[in-house]
């Protein structure tokens with residue numbers, strides 16, 4: 001049976017997923033080797049129960065991210081922090097010097113083009129956590145893929161290692177922040 | 179001045195009694211990581227990255243401020259030292275606000291280089307996200323305290339080489355911060371000559387030239403050797419010739 005792989009987009013800009021797609025023709029090879037069971041690029045509503053490898057992009061920034069992080073951990077054998085936001089908080093965590101109220105005011109009032117309204121009941125957008133956190137401060141993470149975004153080569157290397165049954169102890173050639 | 183013989187990592191080396199262990203190690207191509215040390219400035223032992231083990235002593239010593247002794251047996255690369263160095267880099271990362279992806283010195287940063295050297299896969303301590311002030315009041319330069327690792331290179335170069343003594347450190351412990359003159363905006367500093375030396379010696383993106391964007395700022399730190407040698411030996415060369 002092919003290993004089940006999930007990719008998840010938490011508090012990030014989707015750049016890590018763009019880099020994933022930049023693996024170009026290697027994606028075809030990958031499609032033969034894995035089953036992509038959950039991803040922003042696949043139309044699947046719920047995170048499946050028995051995932052082998054989850055690549056998680058982005059910091060944990062709102063209550064929905066936090067809940068998702070716990071579901072991912074419960075349902076996956078191997079969780080990989082995918083990129084600098086997941087690993088360090090990075091750009092997503094730059095808001096941590098301000099309170100969620102200040103941020104909401106900035107985004108929905110100060111920068112509003114039309115009718116400035118702060119969403120009062122958090123029905124359409126998830127409530128911000130007091131601070132955005134790297135994934136490993138919320139759940140146990142098994143390995144880290146660095147870079148903003150990680151290069152297609154890094155991603156290919158990590159996935160190839162995992163498919164070969166090895167934990168990607170990413171060698172220092174792939175260790176680079178930013 | 180006497181020549182002493184000591185052992186570093188099992189290798190017999192010799193050095194002068196007024197040199198530091200760091201200088202002697204480097205003369206013998208033995209690498210010791212550093213951050214606050216910069217050739218041409220006095221040493222203050224602030225960052226502790228250069229810690230070494232000396233046989234017969236239980237505590238660790240910073241190589242940049244420790245003098246050799248005859249017969250000393252030094253280790254620079256033990257598992258214990260590696261653990262400490264990784265911890266130091268983790269503390270530096272968690273006590274500041276570092277977002278390499280949007281930093282002016284991305285890929286030309288001594289803190290990044292150290293993170294790679296110690297193999298920093300992730301930071302085990304919770305990030306503190308401290309609230310830090312950025313000072314963009316100087317006409318040519320910016321001080322971004324979010325990236326400052328408090329190495330005091332700027333303080334020392336401004337005092338020891340430029341002779342202006344604009345910078346100081348205020349506060350204690352984790353609240354330490356770099357201040358200009360009487361804790362005033364840099365642009366209003368009467369002592370600053372706008373020479374730019376502090377900007378060049380800063381190991382991180384804490385001091386940079388205005389108009390630089392992400393990953394553009396590459397610092398030339400060699401200039402210091404020229405100035406210091408010119409002052410002390412009256413020669414315009416990078417390294418003083420031995421008298």
Ligand code: SF4
Nearest residue numbers: 276277278281287383
């Ligand atoms: S100073 Fe160095 S470590 Fe800090 S954000 Fe800039 S590049 Fe990254």
Ligand code: SF4
Nearest residue numbers: 336370371373374376
């Ligand atoms: S520009 Fe020169 S004088 Fe001004 S603070 Fe920096 S080193 Fe000192």
Ligand code: SF4
Nearest residue numbers: 326327329330332380
């Ligand atoms: S501003 Fe730069 S040179 Fe000065 S203490 Fe901070 S990191 Fe060091």
Ligand code: FES
Nearest residue numbers: 223225226228242
């Ligand atoms: S280089 Fe020796 S303590 Fe910083």
